[in-house]
Amino acid sequence: MHALKELKERARTAAEKPAPYGRDLDLRAYESEAPERPYVESLDQLEELGEEDLARAGVEKSGRQRSGSFVQIDGTVVHRKALEKGLEILSTREALEKYDWLWDYYWKAVAVDTDKYTATVELEPYEGYFMRALPGSRTIYPLQACLYIREPRFVQRVHNIVIAEEGSELHIITGCASEREIRAGLHLGVSEFYVKKGAKITFTMIHNWAEGMDVRPRSGIVVEEGGLYMSNYVVMEPLRSLQLYPTARLVGEGAVARFYSILVAQPGSELDVGSRVILSAPGCSAEVISRAITRGGFIAARGHIRGEVGGVKAHLECRGLILDEGGVIHAVPELEGRAADVDMSHEAAVGKIAQEEVEYLMARGLSEEEAVSTIVRGFLNVRIEGLPPLLEREMRRMMELSEEKAL
Amino acid sequence: MEHDAEEREVHLRVEDLSVEVEGRKILHGVNLDIRCGETHVLFGPNGSGKTTLLMAIMGFPRYKVTSGRIVLGGEDITHLPPNERARRGIGVMFQRPPTVRGVSLAQMVSLCSRDGVDVESLAADLNLSEFLSRDVNHGFSGGEIKRSELLQLLAQDPRIVLLDEPESGVDMENLQVVGKAIRKLLQKDLRRRRTRCGLIITHTGYILDYVEADMGHVLCEGTIVCSGNPREQLEGIRRYGFEECARCTR
Secondary structure, eight states: OHHHHHHHHHHHHTTTOOOSSSOOOOGGGSBOOOOOOOOOSSGGGOOSSOHHHHHHTTOOTTOTTOSEEEEEETTEEEEEEEOSTTEEEEEHHHHHHHOGGGGGTTTTSSOTTSSHHHHHHHHSOOBOEEEEEOTTOBOSSOEEEEEEEOSTTBEEEEEEEEEEOTTOEEEEEEEEEEOTTOOOEEEEEEEEEEEOTTOEEEEEEEEEOOTTEEEEEEEEEEEOTTOEEEEEEEEOSOOSEEEEOOEEEEOSTTOEEEEEEEEEEOTTOEEEEEEEEEEOSTTOEEEEEEEEEESSSEEEEEEEEEEOSSSEEEEEEEEEEEOSTTOEEEEEEEEEEOSTTEEEEEEEEEEOOOHHHHHHHHHTTOOHHHHHHHHHHHHHOOOOTTOOHHHHHHHHHHHHHHHHHHO | OOOTTTTSOOEEEEEEEEEEETTEEEEEEEEEEEETTOEEEEEOOTTSSHHHHHHHHHTOTTEEEEEEEEEETTEEOTTOOHHHHHHTTEEEEOSSOOOOTTOBHHHHHHHHOOTTOOHHHHHHHTTOGGGTTSBTTTTOOHHHHHHHHHHHHHHHOOSEEEEEOTTTTOOHHHHHHHHHHHHHHTTTTOSSOOOOEEEEEOSSOGGGGTSOOSEEEEEETTEEEEEEOHHHHHHHHHHHHHHHHHHHHO
């Protein structure tokens, strides 16, 4: 418990510390209180959210083709259940009570004093999920998690811990969503991922917030020898501001991290999205790829790769399309080599749709509008390697839903 | 893709066409008359305006028609956008087509296909089966680009085929495949009742070894200086160069 006291102390010192990126938010402007919601044993008993609400967050209410589900509404975990052997889903607080060893993972991938947002998640009441794949377990179907905000002006604080034990595979689909009519609200999500030796985590996140929402995820990932972490991050719907800069540390030989971000900024939205990978063992590799489109909003697409030892390989790619006047895309790719034998590269491009491509498609019979839409969809169609086919289909389906509205 | 009046005779007429590109006059009063079933070739030195003529027929906005008109099957299409021309049966093979990221060759082919086109088998004929899942033109070699363009055209099945140097950058082996595809596009294996017509830009004339042409034109400095038997023209150009062609009219 001495350690917890120390954590609280560190959090208190950071309670006013602004984040280096993204607009600064006044935490006092939000409500911490929200009505308690009843727990349900199965998702179909969940009256609070309809099929459609859940679908917007990528959650299949029937639970079909899912290996388990976690749903949190405002500050209450209303459902959590693993449906397959070898998987565990608990709320983080339950898990911390159950497993003493979990304290060794608590705030180890994300520093509690990163900024005021991490600090407040520690200092104030929080929920969040604990997911764990036992050694060697592999499930065909993904786990689904939904973090939903219903109360206006509510600040949702979550602390998630995800562990893929040795040789296991864990696929997670997460949706974050809120009531459409919410004018203001804040989601603070701390997520710590631990990928053990030879294990694999894929994490697919689809945002579906309301226009007044501010969102500050804080994620850290630790990947051991031969492990793989892959993130697919999709934001197409309007929200007020989103800022995140997850950091993956590749600490074991041959560890791999891949980040794919697909960002569409609507007018009035500010998206500041980065991915950082620190390669600290030989044979590690990383890929950070983002596609950004602005329809009038602001996007900062950041990337930072640090090679600390020789024999690592990494590539960073930021491409941006400005579709509407007033839109801004600021691509900031950074490479930091700290050893002679690193192989790191980046490519960044920001511009408008090439007229030449539009004409090429028009010559094949497409109208100008059809040509533009084909090019834009193609632009967002990042080839994601290593996602199981079922998950890829799911992701495409969800992206198509969002695309229809966003573009 | 609509092909209205499929049975009606296709007839492309370019009348006294002048075209400028970014304020520079490139074509001066060009006349062309391509009738149903005919294949015409276009010779000319670099910069003479050959590509400009093709692009203007396809209707790309960069190529501004300052006078004259383009008539297809009796309809004045001078001011139609390229997609409307494509719908009316004009198809063009690009010399340097752009890469469209995230759009596969297969998607591209199905975008331009008429119903009932067997993409797989067309692709197999052009040795492109393995390219179907790749982004269109991304990292394609010269020969692959030609074959990919022809695959799209075969799917589109245009009535008027515009080809911009189909043999450039193609090795001998690929030239056979390319030649065969062009013959197919232009129905060269039909002895009669061909309904497709073509206009082919050629620099080297190699394509004439595979595709018989009915008429040749020599374009110099934006003007057609000679129309006639394409083989004789090619012979003359090979022997005396384009300068002689230009002098010929004076």
